[in-house]
Amino acid sequence: MMPIDSVDKEKSKRYFDTYTDRATVVPISKFKIDEEPQKPKVIRNLILDELLLDGNAKQNLATFCQTDLDENIHILMDKCIDKNMIDKDEYPASAEIETRCVNMIADLWNSPVSSDTIGCSTTGSSEAAMLGGLALKWRWREQRKKQGKSTDRPNIITGPVQVCWHKFALYFDVEIREIPMEEGRLLSTPEEILKRVDENTIGVIPTLGVTFTLQYEDVQAISDALDQYEKETGIDIPIHVDAASGGFVAPFLQPDFVWDFRLQRVKSINASGHKYGLAPLGCGWIVWREKKDLHPDLIFNVNYLGGNMPTFSLNFSRPGGQIIAQYYNFLRHGRAGYRAIHQVCVDHGIYIAQEMKKLGIFDILYDGKGGLPGAAWILKKDAKVGFNLYDLSERMRSRGWQIASYSLPGNASHMVVQRILIRHGFSHDMAELVVDDLKRSIDHFAKHPMVSGLTDEEGSTFYH
Template sequence: MPDSVESDDIFAMAGLRHTAPKGDFPATEMYPTVAYQVVHDELMLDGVSRMNLATFCTTWVDDQARRLMNESLDKNIVDKDEYPQTAELERRCVRMIADLWHSPDAATTLGTSTTGSSEAAMLGGLAAKFRWRKRGGKGVPNFVCGPVQVCWEKFARYFDVEIRQVPLRGDRLTMHPDDIARYVDENTIMVVPTFGQTFTGLFEDVAGISKALDDIQAKTGLDIPIHVDAASGGFLAPFCAPEVVWDFRLPRVKSINASGHKTGLAPLGAGWAIWREAADLPEDLIFDVDYLGGSMATFNLNFSRPGSQVITQYYDFIRLGRTGYSRVQEQIYRVSQHLAKGLRELGHFEMIHDGDPKRGITAVSWFLKDPDAGFNLYDLSDRLRTRGWLIAAYPLPADRQDETIMRAVLRHGFSIDIIDLLLCDVQRSIEQLQRNPRSKPLTKAEAGGFTHNATAKVPSKTVKARS
């Protein structure tokens, strides 16, 4: 081939004869195939998302969902005048979720899609703050919670609200109903139980906390609402533990947030905020905009965002229905319990959450029984990474920060066979660590973190109980 004719082999093309742009904005263009190959090859260095047991987010979707995502990439969900049917699918999802969570009147309940449960949680918190202010609240507003995902610390900091985080005590791993009275006062805008705690996977007792607040109101007159952070549990309990009362069946629950892109099975970028009744969402939070072609209401923190995740969430709802969601979620619980059983049989671990659907989400968490086992959980987590498995190890929240646990989140796409492969690698890793112990066990800082919550760099402030 003459020198003047460029080879048609992609790896001989000009764009791949030098390193990819990494700093200054590129001066020249590339062929699309070359640019694609550069990005594609670099992404091979990422972990395999299906083997990431630290994340709560969806890592498997079917071909039809991928087609819908691709077909609706260019739809901006905020532009309801231009894309009225996308807006209609969002309204249907809100009504369906309100019905799932036992809203008194699902047809009139207000709610919205969001980019995830963090945005939805902040909307629930803002609504509670605005309701408190409308009631004449003065001073610094506060909310009470147990060990929470970092979005609540962000909410407190960004929106000037004091977070009163109940520390763990004794053998407790969640906020308990008898903790509440010592932390609430006339400036408490809400109590936030976590229905599927990020640290352990356990459900907090929403019904018990509601009863404790009823008792407080009877004694003091304080009428304190509940916002439930059901980021992970909101799409599990309705199908697998319907007898657990945590949602709008409790009149004190005014709002709920959940992630569609976690146990809702939607792709990344889907969350939901739902209010019990229209009156629970203050009108001051709703904006009417008319510069996209028609007047429309919006009450999100984000403005322009893709409609594809909501479209795909609606697809999931109508494809599976209650029967299908129950079947899928029950299988994930079976996979979780299989992992817990296998870990228990290895003899090194004490289970915190074993995948019981009445106690928590589709996750397994555990302690190391013997501190002299020849390895710690950071060592094990690090060793499993060599086989591609990402499993989080981290300290518990205050006041049990000297204890380290490990947590695996099981999601749609995990099978018994995959878990058997994982268990073989856990056993192999333990044997290798015991045969070749480190001179100094890994620390949290050396091991690195795999989650967006337990390893976050936002400082947590735990408030002690009032005397």
């Protein structure tokens, strides 16, 4: 074959095709930047070709994050690609929209002063959670100093939480007292929380939509228990609700479930706009009950970007498109639209749970009712099958589906759960397709059983 360099240059100019261009017939750069530039459309296509290996986002039933975005969000994101949310002096309209979103969310979560509270956007609920944790620590530390007491042993009490709270505890020198899961009790309870609180507890962190089971923890019962604890001890312990997923579900589908600022002890709430808030990836929110609940020492004022701007974040420069898209969703859908979208998703989760139960080999851990849209199950202890749930997840990948299987933390680590999440963009037809493929995979293992051994810490199965 004639080397590409020896092809007549004039002939090459007369005939151009993306896949005859030089960049397509040599290895793509992976370790250093090439000396010469390349045609932009050719490089774009090469990168898009590689991204095909990421799979179909619609079939990703493992992620909480929104993957279905309408054309108007794409337009808004494109128009906002150059907007830096930190520079409120240069982008005052974007800053105003962020404030409107904070006020709308505060109202959604029943803040007593929703039009005059304080909050901010973040890159996601993990950053927002850390900001909430920092506010709890500063509040506790100030109270301890006024009492003349030590401030060197702060702790937080949580149920089974997402890794961001372990990061918060490590990064900001706070002990995390995570209530371990037990078979028969997979959520935190007031009784378990009261066993662990003391004068060094900066806050209790219930989760509205536990990552492992999709269920809501009973924030009101926890708040009532802490009210009684304060009466008996004089120790006032605030609540921060990690509503990463449930914060944009419960207000629409379970409005009578009391978990938010209707409880005076709830001082702050974090949520992901890019989960059930329907915004693109990179959008989170933190809102405090009232301005006084965020210590002023945590707010920085900078003036070197053109104006005097208060800021409270772990990041600095960040894109504004996600916040604009969040505002678009609030205006576009309204409460009725969010309610309709999430109810459809819940219905699909309930259907899948019912179909899995009919198979007779699963115990349904979460049936899709009362929490996040989705379902979760475990294999029955006496199920005589030729696979484990890791095998089943791996088999489903051959059909394009990504379904999470994982062992539970704490004292329930012997329990392996399979979980399906339903998000906007999922239809009943797709629910039937995933059920059919699950049945087809189970039938495959009946004919070709896997002999499974131990699993490593990441859940990879070893066969022998």
